Amino acid sequence: MRILLIEDNAELVLTLRQSLAALGIAAEACGDGHQADALLREHAFDIVVLDLALPGLSGLQLLRRLRERGDSVPVLVLTASGDTHDRVLGLNAGADDYLPKPFDLAELEARLRALYRRRLGAVHAVVQVGGLAFDTLSRRFSVSGRHIDLPPREHDLLESLMAHPGRPVSKLALAQRLCSADAVLSHDALEVYVHRLRRRLDGSGAAIHTLRGLGYVLEADDAPA
Template identity: 70%
Template sequence: MLVEDQLPLTQTLTQSFGALGIQVSSCADGLLADTTLHQHAFDIVILDLALPGMLGIEVLRRLRQRGDKVPVLVLTASGDTYDRVQGLNAGADDYLAKPFDLAELEARLRALYRRSIGAVDSAVGVATLVFNTVTRRFTIGTHPLDLPPREHDLLEALIVHAGRPVSKLVLTQRLSGCEAVLSNEALEIYVHRLRRRLDGSGAKIETLRGLGYVLVAADDTPA
C-alpha cells in the first residue's frame, strides 16, 4: 500500500514495483488511506507524512490503535530528527527521507518484509558471487567485491532476481532514482563494466533480446 500525494512519485514507484511482480495499491488522501487500511490487509505500507485530508502521522496512530501490526515505512520530506522521532514513536518500523534512492527503498522494504514473516536467510548468490541483503555487500568467494554506487545497484537488482530477466526500463529507473531517467546506452556501459568485474566468479550477465538482462551461473542457460 502506497500512501503518497505526489502523482509522479506514485507513478514511478507503481511502475517499478509492478515490473518486479509486486502489486501496488495507492491513494493520495489521508482519510481514504485510513479507511482503506481499516478495511483491507496489506503486506507492507509506505506512508508519506504530509497528506491532504489527514496527516500521515494520524493515519499511522489510528492503524496501531486498531492493533494492526503491518510493517510501515514512513516517508519524510526532510531528514529532520523531529519527523523521524515522531514517526517511530507513533509506530513506524522504518523511515526514509525524500529525495531517496529507489534501490535503498527496495532494500528497506525487503528487510521489513523479511522480519514480518520471520525470514532469517539474508544471503542470495549465483556461483561464488554472494549478496548479503542486510549489509548490502557483495563477495566473490571470501573476497569482498566493492563497486561504484550505480554498478552496485545494478548488480543488486540482478542478483535478487537471479535466473529471471529484469527489463531495461526497470534497471534505468533504479539507477536514476528520482532524477532524470538514465539512457539505455549508459545502462549498457554499466553492464559491460560489471561483466568484466564478474570474471572468475562463475556468474555472468546474459542479454535477453526484448526482455532485458538476467544474472545466471556461467554454465546455465537462461530460460
Template identity: 50%
Template sequence: MNLLLVEDDPVLADGLTQILAQSGYAVTTATTGGYADSALRTQIYDLVVLDLGLPDLDGREVLRKLRARKSQVPVLILTARDGIDDRVNGLELGADDYMTKPFELKELEARIRALIRRTYGAYDDRLTVGSLTLDTQNRRVLADGEELALSPREYGVLEALLLQAGRVVSKDRIAQRLAVRSEELGDNAIEVYVHRLRRRLEPLGTRIRTVRGLGYLLEKSRDA
C-alpha cells in the same frame, strides 16, 4: 532497490524521495491511486510505501487490487488514519506494516529495511555472491574488495540478478526493473549487457547461466 512512494502531499513526497535516494533507493513517486495502480501493473518494485487518502482511488483499493494480482511486493502503509479499525483493515487487506503520520524518519527507514530483510533474507545494503559484492547504498560493485567499474545499465542488470541470486530471473523482469529508472531495454539489449557482465564476472568466480526459455541465473562458479 526500487521503491514506489504513493503520496499526494508534494512537499512530503519530495522530502521523502530525496532522503530515501540518499540511502541508495531508486524512488518513483505516485501522487494518485490510479497512477500507483498502473505503475504496479507494469513495473517491478522491491517495496511500496502507500498513503491511504489519495485522489481518484483510495490506497486500500490500490492494495486490494495489488494482492488480487497475487503480487507479493511488501507494502508499508503510511497514513494519517490512526484508528485501530484502519490498522486492522489495512493489515487484513495485505499490508506488511502500518505507520501513522506524523512519524519519525529514522523509524520509517528502519521499518523499510526490516521489510526488505524479511523479503530478501539478511539484506544489509550489500548483496554478495562468491567474491562479488554489490553495495546498493553507494551503487558500487566490489570484487575481492576492489571496485569493479560498470556502466549504469550493467549495474542495473547485475542488481536484478543479485537480488534473486540462485533463482531464475526473466528478461521481462530485468526490463521492468530497469524501466523504473527510466532505462527501457528490449530483449536484445539485455542480452548484450548480460554478455558483457559474463566476461567481467567469470574470472571472479561468478557466472550468469542462461536457463533456456526462462531467463538468467546468477551463481557462484563450480570451480571458484
C-alpha cells in the same frame, strides 16, 4: 532497492524522493490509485509505500487488488498519526508494516531495509548465485569469500539483479533504479554499465544474460543464456 511511493501529497513526495535518493534508494512516485494499480501490474518493485487516502482508487482497494492477483511485494502503509482503525484495516488487507504520519526518515529507512531483507528470505540473508554472494545487511558483494568493491551505479545494478536471481528484470526498471530523482539514464548508458559489470563478474560463477524483450537476468554461469 527500488520502491513505489504511492502518495498524493506532492511536497511530501518530493522530500521523500530526494531524501531516499541520498540513501541510495530509488523511489518512483504515483499519486493516483488507478495509475498506481497499472504500474504495479506492469512493473516489479521491491517495496511499496502506500498512503491510504488516494484519489481514484483508495489505498485499501489498491492493496486488496494487489493481493487478490497474488502479488507478494512488501507493502508499508502510511497512516494518520494514532489512527488504530486505519492500521488494522491495512494489516487485514495484506499490508506488511505501517508507519504513522508524521514520521522520521531514519525510521522509514530502517523499516524499508527490514522489509527488503525479509523479501530476500531472512533477517540476515546472504543471497548466492554461483560463487557470487550478496550480504543484504552490509550490502557487500563477495566472490568465493573475497570482498569486491564496485562503483556506485554498478553496485546498484548488481544489487537489483541479485534481488531477483534467475528472473528477468526489465531495462526500464534497471534504468530507473540507476537514475537520480531528476535525471534519466538512457538504454545505451545502461548497456555500458552492464558490459562493465559482466567483465567484473568474469570467473565469479555468475553471469548476466540478456533476454530479448524482457531485460537482463543474473544466473549461475552454467545456466542457459
